[in-house]
Amino acid sequence: MASPSTNVPAHDVAPEDLASVSRQTSVYVYEAPVRIWHWVNAAAILVLIVTGYFIGSPPPSMQIGEATEQFVFGYIRFAHFAAGWVLAIGFLGRIYWAFFGNHHARQLFYVPFWSAAFWAEVWFEIRWYLFLAKEPKKYVGHNPLAQLAMFFFITLGVSFMIVTGFALYAEGAQEGSLTHDLFGWVHGLTWNSHRLHTLHHLGMWWIVIFMIIHIYVAIREDIMSRQSIVSTMISGHRTFKDDRGD
Amino acid sequence: MSQIETFYEVMRRQGITRRSFMKYCSLTASALGLGPAFVPRIAHAMETKPRTPVIWVNGLECTCCSESFIRGAHPLAKDVVLSMISLDYSHVLMAAAGHAAEAAMAEAMETHRGNYILAVEGNPPLNEDGMFCIVGGRPFVEKLKEAAAGAKAVIAWGACASYGCVQAAKPNPTQATPIHKVITDKPIIKIPGCPPIAEVMTGVITYMLTFGRLPELDRQGRPAMFYGQRIHDKCYRRPHFDAGQFVEAWDDENARKGYCLYKMGCKGPTTYNACSTIGWNEGVSFPIQSGHGCIGCSEDGFWDQGTFYNRLTNIKQFGVEANADQVGLTAAGVVGGAVAVHAAISALKRAQKKTQDKVEG
Numbered sequence: 263m264a265s266p267s268t269n270v271p272a273h274d275v276a277p278e279d280l281a282s283v284s285r286q287t288s289v290y291v292y293e294a295p296v297r298i299w300h301w302v303n304a305a306a307i308l309v310l311i312v313t314g315y316f317i318g319s320p321p322p323s324m325q326i327g328e329a330t331e332q333f334v335f336g337y338i339r340f341a342h343f344a345a346g347w348v349l350a351i352g353f354l355g356r357i358y359w360a361f362f363g364n365h366h367a368r369q370l371f372y373v374p375f376w377s378a379a380f381w382a383e384v385w386f387e388i389r390w391y392l393f394l395a396k397e398p399k400k401y402v403g404h405n406p407l408a409q410l411a412m413f414f415f416i417t418l419g420v421s422f423m424i425v426t427g428f429a430l431y432a433e434g435a436q437e438g439s440l441t442h443d444l445f446g447w448v449h450g451l452t453w454n455s456h457r458l459h460t461l462h463h464l465g466m467w468w469i470v471i472f473m474i475i476h477i478y479v480a481i482r483e484d485i486m487s488r489q490s491i492v493s494t495m496i497s498g499h500r501t502f503k504d505d506r507g508d
Numbered sequence: 509m510s511q512i513e514t515f516y517e518v519m520r521r522q523g524i525t526r527r528s529f530m531k532y533c534s535l536t537a538s539a540l541g542l543g544p545a546f547v548p549r550i551a552h553a554m555e556t557k558p559r560t561p562v563i564w565v566n567g568l569e570c571t572c573c574s575e576s577f578i579r580g581a582h583p584l585a586k587d588v589v590l591s592m593i594s595l596d597y598s599h600v601l602m603a604a605a606g607h608a609a610e611a612a613m614a615e616a617m618e619t620h621r622g623n624y625i626l627a628v629e630g631n632p633p634l635n636e637d638g639m640f641c642i643v644g645g646r647p648f649v650e651k652l653k654e655a656a657a658g659a660k661a662v663i664a665w666g667a668c669a670s671y672g673c674v675q676a677a678k679p680n681p682t683q684a685t686p687i688h689k690v691i692t693d694k695p696i697i698k699i700p701g702c703p704p705i706a707e708v709m710t711g712v713i714t715y716m717l718t719f720g721r722l723p724e725l726d727r728q729g730r731p732a733m734f735y736g737q738r739i740h741d742k743c744y745r746r747p748h749f750d751a752g753q754f755v756e757a758w759d760d761e762n763a764r765k766g767y768c769l770y771k772m773g774c775k776g777p778t779t780y781n782a783c784s785t786i787g788w789n790e791g792v793s794f795p796i797q798s799g800h801g802c803i804g805c806s807e808d809g810f811w812d813q814g815t816f817y818n819r820l821t822n823i824k825q826f827g828v829e830a831n832a833d834q835v836g837l838t839a840a841g842v843v844g845g846a847v848a849v850h851a852a853i854s855a856l857k858r859a860q861k862k863t864q865d866k867v868e869g
Contacts, residue, residue, distance in 0.1 A: 315833075318819060318820060318832070318833070319819070319820070319833070320752060320754060320770065320771060321752065322756070323752060323753050323754045323756060323762055323767065324751075324752055324753070325753070329747040329748050329750070329751040329753060330747065332751035332752065332753070333750055333751060333752075334751060334752030335749060335750055335751065335752035336750035336751070336752075338752070339750075391850070393853060393854075393857055433738060433777075433778075434741075436736075436737065436741070437726075437732070437736055446727065447727075449727060450727050450728075453671075453728060453807070453808035453809070454778065454804070454807040454808045454809045454810065454813070455778045455807075456775065456778040456804065456807065456809075456810075456813050456821055457809065457813075457821070459778065459821070460820070460821040460823065460831075460832050463820070463832035463833070463836070464823075464832050464835065464836060466832075466836065467832065467833075467835070467836025467837070467839060467840060468836075470836065470840050471839055471840055471843050474840060474843050474844050474847055475843060475847065478847045478850075478851065482850075482851065482854055485858075486854060486858060
């Protein structure tokens with residue numbers, strides 16, 4: 263056991279620990295509103311996927327009591343609609359924060375399409391995922407490939423689900439309701455709302471695919487990259503594992 | 509033509525009592541969702557206004573609209589409505605045939621130019637210059653355009669005229685085309701359904717007669733009073749839907765109990781029509797009440813959404829027929845598999861690097 267001194271990173275540090283010690287810089291990247299939104303959004307999506315799947319393919323009929331005393335499918339739909347509202351309002355709040363938060367909060371909403379450097383770094387990230395690059399680059403925010411994926415899966419994907427979802431909700435709320443006034447026009451694009459149901463249903467799978475990739479990549483990067491990923495969305499701090507430059 | 513009789517005159521001539529006439533007016537008012545105050549207005553319109561000339565043409569269709577129309581549920585409807593409008597041409601219902609019929613149509617179009625209502629049952633096929641539907645020796649599409657030119661308004665009867673219906677099903681070899689894509693300069697009111705409900709057909713005509721204008725239309729051009737709500741919104745089996753009590757198979761106990769047909773592919777939740785309120789055959793029943801799901805016959809493309817007996821549509825863009833879940837699950841499976849393989853390689857690479865570091869270190 264090393265004796266406590268100002269240079270020692272922790273008071274229980276062992277000699278073999280000292281061999282791998284680095285300065286451990288950390289940058290505060292995700293502010294509280296972004297982190298809260300992330301987890302609320304994740305919870306809402308989870309509820310939406312499960313209940314949404316059941317709305318398309320209902321669970322087996324249940325005979326708890328007379329139809330007047332039983333509201334099983336009604337509750338499933340209620341949960342879907344409630345989570346949908348949470349998702350939509352959360353998304354609006356997230357857009358608000360893109361304007362008033364730090365510059366990392368804006369990264370989700372755009373792709374620097376005309377920047378050659380951006381695409382060069384996307385290509386580098388692809389090479390990293392194809393095991394062709396030896397070592398990844400360090401990023402405070404999203405790496406360019408992640409930014410691209412976030413934009414298509416979340417910004418566009420969730421927007422699509424919100425618009426189509428509220429258009430379908432407006433059918434039940436009927437003409438004259440707020441949601442019908444705001445989203446009824448969507449039905450003018452598909453006419454038979456059965457088609458809109460199908461598109462919304464495919465959108466769910468788009469989000470499911472995102473979840474698989476997102477969770478895998480977050481954990482993999484946490485282990486294999488040079489920076490923290492998972493804990494960053496909890497604490498807000500990006501910590502780096504080495505002091506080397508990029 | 510000297511003087512066109514009013515509806516009332518025609519009705520009285522046919523031996524209908526004033527009492528029956530007033531009953532008809534009040535029933536029509538309630539069918540249109542109008543208050544009692546409108547009954548005298550309807551009566552007044554029918555007593556004073558000349559009958560509206562109607563020219564009824566048939567393209568590619570099965571005549572189910574005509575069949576529905578002549579079965580107007582209110583006893584008076586079938587006697588009256590045919591007299592109430594001045595049906596100057598309808599080759600299904602008229603006695604004349606051949607040249608005499610064509611002459612009648614030409615005369616009606618000339619006499620009432622700019623005033624008649626063109627009722628279109630069926631649609632024109634456009635492929636091969638319209639040769640798949642010949643009426644009076646000429647392609648129907650020509651006759652339709654001609655008749656539309658002098659019309660005040662156009663009624664699209666049924667799913668054929670409104671959307672194309674089964675003859676427009678993929679791959680649509682005759683290129684059957686809904687009439688709003690052929691007639692672009694006239695107000696068109698769509699009365700979809702296969703067929704539409706008789707009372708909806710007569711109700712719309714009565715409205716146009718009484719008020720001299722088209723009723724309020726929804727986004728697709730259907731009268732909002734009949735197509736403003738879904739079958740599902742007024743379905744008497746709705747409590748079973750909310751309870752989560754579904755028919756699971758056609759011959760199960762739940763079917764006998766009259767549970768919700770959602771799992772059997774009922775399209776009530778996506779179909780705008782008045783079946784669950786007005787009913788069919790004098791309000792006797794409608795498909796769901798008879799134990800069969802709604803097939804969505806008043807919706808665009810209902811014929812191309814895969815089986816009628818599943819809630820999930822078939823998607824053909826992927827080459828094979830598959831629903832959203834099959835497509836999505838396959839995609840998710842491929843991505844999940846790729847992730848698993850990628851994770852395995854990542855672990856190997858990492859292990860390899862560690863050994864190397866040890867050797868080098």
